[in-house]
Amino acid sequence: MSLEFIYPEFEVIRNTDRCITCRICERQCANEVHILNKEKGVMVADETKCINCQRCVSFCPTRALKIVKSDCTFRENANWQSNTIKEIYKQANSGGVLLSSMGNPNELPVYLDKILINASQVTNPPIDPLREPMETRVFLGKKPEKIERDKNGQLKCELPPQIELSVPIMFSAMSYGSISYNAHAALARAATELGILYNTGEGGLHEDFYVYGPNTIVQVASGRFGVHEDFLNAGAAIEIKMGQGAKPGIGGHLPGAKIVGDVSRTRMIPEGSDAISPAPHHDIYSIEDLRQLVFSLKEATEYKKPVIVKVAAVHNIAAIASGIARSGADIIAIDGLRGGTGAAPTRIRDNVGIPIELALAAVDQRLRDEGIRNNVSLVVGGSIRNAADVVKMIALGADACYIATAALLALGCHLCRTCQSGKCNWGIATQREDLVKRLNPDLGCKRLVNLITAWQQEIKELMGGMGINSIEALRGNRLMLRGIGLTNKELEILGIAHAGE
């Protein structure tokens, strides 16, 4: 072939004894891998286009298909691994920045997997969540420093605006545009049914979803797409997006191809024009400016909605969070290195930022050292994969967790990591009508509700084992955690002891 040729990463293996030439795979694959060879009456595959999304595998009625990693490789080299070589070929060919999607797939330490959870034995009884009440409700928002009483000595019970969650999990920002209408519908309905919140992301809010307002976080990002007064007032809280874990320090880019019909109207930009969010907010060049934006948003919503400031976990995160806590924000959301995205430059996704576990531990401790931890709530995201991850994050000091990739997986995402192509075969990261239709919002909602309900049950079981019957007694309770295989420095930052200590 030629110098540009890269051998396909995957092989489509078809068991011809089983294949009945029903052509379902042909219809299911938006990448047009499968075609019927009419002359020979057999299905053939063009593997150069396959991204291993498993759609055809899942829908083949005779289980005739499987996708395997190709064993055609470059000569093995621990330093120049095949991915590295292929990326060089691609860039030498195109001269462009490499794009990727979903979270950092590289082998970096996952601290959550090196933390173990405690349980009670003898001196303190475990509690059975099936027999005893076990509470997972949380309130996010600023808590006043001092109580006040009226002239009759009665407590004044007003609190600054709070978000109430039945379980400390929320669906984090994914814009309408980067994901489909049906995906948004499923998230909004599931959040409402579960008593939690989902997040509009930076693409505005489709008018059909205003009814889910009490369970919606509306996002204001640097592009300010779709931001107007009704939008701000539609949600339960407003999030200012300063950064994102998958791409700290840069803005966003939704290609014009995805800006069609309702997406363009909701974003308030012309069809087909690229939606480019600048790296900074051009009205925020300092912490004072952030304070101004926080208060303008509060002013626009009559101080009825808590304001969240979302930042990516970067080296100096503790100091940054401490500044945000003093900026008037009610909630700080921190997004870690492994957080997902619809599209990000590969180099940035894979190399910029720090793991969320370390960021959270440092921020929570810093805010406590400064005596201002109760001024803000902390929400963390960046690859929270299961109920145990949630429990560990809460015990490290988070008030709640943001999940996105896990939610998309529940909707059918197979982590093929090619969201940027806009041809998601699972109807999620696409605006192509025929593909969007594949995601049934009712079924999607049901699956999300199932997932969070199952996690909630597991959280309760883990809490019960520790003899804790309310999630607030777990928050920041680092004595319930032990590290395994971590260095002294890592343990020190996480603020936990090693297993056996």
Place this chain on the structure above:
Amino acid sequence: MKINSELQGAYVFSSGKNMGTFKAVGYPEDVGVFYKLEEYEGYCWIAHGRYPTNTPGWWGGAHPFTLLDWSIVHNGEISSYDANRRFIEMFGYKCTLQTDTEVITYIMDYLLRVQGLTLDEAASVVAAPFWSTIEDKTNLAEKEKYTFLRTLFASLLITGPFSIVLGFEGGLMALNDRLKLRSMVVGEKEDKVFIASEEAAIRTMEPDAQNIWAPAGGEPVIVKVKEGAF
């Protein structure tokens, strides 16, 4: 605080006023004789025999813990310890003894003295009613108050089994964890009130004690000395 955390070789175990604390390792009757308790008079006596479960016994670890106007004894092990500790340490307290009781003492001082809560209010912070109980309340003002206190002082909820007796000038308060994982009984006789983990203890002190009852989990029992009695 400063002495305990920073000075080598010196330790303040008690800094109460109008109260005495006697600690020792040994049998209760010997401790009484050793300190000549018969020479003291008081309107409120709190005694605690401890079988130290998780740490070797030593006299310093014996209850009560006394601080300013509070003396606390506590039976149980709290699972919320580190959540409580890390919160209360924001306000200048330093937990140096690594015991649950110490942190409870600081929480009570913070809620009652620093924040100015009433005893009932403080009880509904540390042994907060379940959300379902709060929701079922028909009295709207109460519902609002409990929701407010629970939200505001979420990190001071104490979980795990405990029974606490808190002595202060003019009275005492007894409180169980909200699931009542530790026993506590109250009895009366004339103008005296007895509170103990077991009824047998009350009977030993006062064989004719009346109105013996076990308060519900999270329900504080507050006893105050009659006005002008001291």
